[in-house]
Amino acid sequence: MAVRGWGRSVATATGIAAGAGAAQLGLGYGLGIVAWLPSVDGGGEASWVASLAWATWITATSVVIGAVVADRLAPSRPNSELPSRPNSELSAGADPDPTPDSLLTASLWRLALAAAAAIGGMLTVALIAVPARSATRADTFSPQTIAAGYAMVGAVVGLLMAIWAVASRAAATNAIATVGWLWLLAVVAVIDSVISGTGLTSAQLGVWQITADSEQYWFRNIYLPGAALSLGSAFIIGAVSAWPAARDARRRVGAAISGGVGPVLIAAAYFLAAPRLVGPRAEQLSAHLLAPYAVIAGLAGSVLVTAIAQRLEMSRRQPAATTDHDSASATDAPATGGSADGRDDATGSAEGREAPVPEQPTSGQVADAPARGTASVTGRGRPAPTTPDGS
Numbered sequence: 001m002a003v004r005g006w007g008r009s010v011a012t013a014t015g016i017a018a019g020a021g022a023a024q025l026g027l028g029y030g031l032g033i034v035a036w037l038p039s040v041d042g043g044g045e046a047s048w049v050a051s052l053a054w055a056t057w058i059t060a061t062s063v064v065i066g067a068v069v070a071d072r073l074a075p076s077r078p079n080s081e082l083p084s085r086p087n088s089e090l091s092a093g094a095d096p097d098p099t100p101d102s103l104l105t106a107s108l109w110r111l112a113l114a115a116a117a118a119i120g121g122m123l124t125v126a127l128i129a130v131p132a133r134s135a136t137r138a139d140t141f142s143p144q145t146i147a148a149g150y151a152m153v154g155a156v157v158g159l160l161m162a163i164w165a166v167a168s169r170a171a172a173t174n175a176i177a178t179v180g181w182l183w184l185l186a187v188v189a190v191i192d193s194v195i196s197g198t199g200l201t202s203a204q205l206g207v208w209q210i211t212a213d214s215e216q217y218w219f220r221n222i223y224l225p226g227a228a229l230s231l232g233s234a235f236i237i238g239a240v241s242a243w244p245a246a247r248d249a250r251r252r253v254g255a256a257i258s259g260g261v262g263p264v265l266i267a268a269a270y271f272l273a274a275p276r277l278v279g280p281r282a283e284q285l286s287a288h289l290l291a292p293y294a295v296i297a298g299l300a301g302s303v304l305v306t307a308i309a310q311r312l313e314m315s316r317r318q319p320a321a322t323t324d325h326d327s328a329s330a331t332d333a334p335a336t337g338g339s340a341d342g343r344d345d346a347t348g349s350a351e352g353r354e355a356p357v358p359e360q361p362t363s364g365q366v367a368d369a370p371a372r373g374t375a376s377v378t379g380r381g382r383p384a385p386t387t388p389d390g391s
Contacts, residue, residue, distance in 0.1 A: 006109070009074045010116040017066025017120030024058045025127045027183070031190045033203045034058075036135035036147070048135055048143075049273050049284060053205045055147055056154035057269035059124045061179050063158025064265075066117030067110075068165050068172040106167075114162035118155045125151045150272060157268050161261060170245035170258035170302070177237050178262025182206050185229075206230060206266055206294075207287045223286040230287075234263050234294040238301030246302075246309035259302030260295050267291035 028034035034054045037047045125148045132147035140146060165172040182205065189208040210225045217224050238259025245255035270291045274284070 006112060009070050010112055012073060013066045013070035013113045013116040014120035015066075016069045017062050017117040018123040019120075020065040021058060021062035021121050021124035022127060024062065024183075025124060028054055028058065028186075029131070031187065031203075033186050033190060036132045036143070038134070038136045046284060048137070050204050051132075051135075052147065052150050053269045053273035055124070055128045056150045056157070056272050057182075057205055057265060059121050059128075059151045059154030060158035060161065060265050060268070061175070062124060063114070063117045063121040063155055064162045064165050064172075064175050065179070066120050067113040067162035068176065070113050070117070071109075071166045071172075110163045110166040113166055114159050117162055118159040121155045121158055122152070125155075153272055154269070157265065161265060164261060168245070168251070168254035168258055170242045170251070170255040171261045173241040173244075174237060174258050174261045174298070174302075175265070177241055178234075178265070181233055181237060182266070204284060204287055205269060207284075218286075221285050222289060226286055227290055227293075230290050230294050231297040234259070234298040235301040237262060238298035239305045240301075242302035243305045243309070246306040247313075249310075249313065252306055252310065256303050256306040257299065259298035259300070261298075263291070263295040263298040267295055 025034065034051045035047050036051055128151045129144040129148035132144040135143040135147070137143050161175065165175050185206060185208050186203045189203040192208070193203075207223075207226055208229065209223065210229070242255040242258050245251040245258070270288045274288060
């Protein structure tokens with residue numbers, strides 16, 4: 001088993017995961033998205049729950065980013081997602097199944113990169129625990145320990161998702177696209193808060209309260225504009241990220257389930273932050289309730305484009321098969337005795353009919369032949385013999 005060169009990829013995964021975690025936490029602290037405030041009022045409690053969700057999600061996504069980027073930068077990737085044989089051999093009927101040795105090597109490669117990225121993601125534990133000491137709470141004397149524990153759980157979740165993302169390009173694309181979308185949404189929410197005069201406030205993970213507080217935008221603890229934004233974005237990201245892989249029949253299964261990677265990370269963060277749904281504010285409760293449905297929406301998007309890609313491939317194959325069948329029928333037609341225009345010649349072709357027998361001359365014609373000055377022939381085509389007197 002060739003493992004030469006793995007050390008550089010493992011170190012790359014560790015460094016990128018640590019850098020991604022530090023960068024995300026720096027952005028969160030700088031914009032006030034992650035804020036460890038004393039829980040003296042409802043705002044402090046909401047900020048605590050939101051910050052726990054962000055801490056879990058940032059750590060998990062940092063691990064995924066580190067493993068995926070290191071896998072893409074590796075000079076030689078022992079990944080068994082695709083066969084290592086060229087397409088010409090696959091189309092010629094070669095066996096596309098990887099060997100057991102290649103499967104084992106690919107599995108060890110994914111596990112090594114994911115574990116290295118998880119180690120790098122542990123840097124966020126310190127970056128979360130130290131600022132969390134300011135979040136004085138009545139239910140615990142050590143809030144930094146709780147915050148660090150959430151970050152460590154996020155690293156474990158990221159380890160599992162990283163193995164999936166390294167194995168499937170569509171899953172990796174979905175995870176990274178979801179990270180970019182959520183940060184964009186958080187920045188827009190913060191800018192909206194600043195413009196409205198409320199200042200830098202802790203933003204919810206994947207939530208932006210577009211409208212003002214009004215009962216017409218709520219339905220059974222669900223904020224309807226937020227539901228449309230959350231479910232719609234999960235569906236679109238799941239569909240777009242799965243389309244390139246869905247066009248390849250060998251990667252179609254991975255593409256179909258890739259839409260749930262990003263939403264699963266969000267749902268895990270929300271579930272760990274408030275498993276009993278006691279204490280969150282209305283917008284937080286709506287985000288908690290919508291997280292599982294976002295997973296379904298993401299899967300629906302990836303499954304839909306996979307089915308469309310499969311249908312398009314079948315529609316392309318049917319005209320080609322019909323053309324081949326017609327060509328084969330036209331080629332076999334002369335061999336079966338049919339004419340060139342497809343009609344059945346009952347009397348046979350000109351080449352297949354027996355040549356006519358020439359008419360045999362009579363005895364009188366043979367006798368009169370010399371008188372006409374022409375050479376007479378017998379029935380066999382030889383000149384007729386003549387007598388000495390010319391008769």
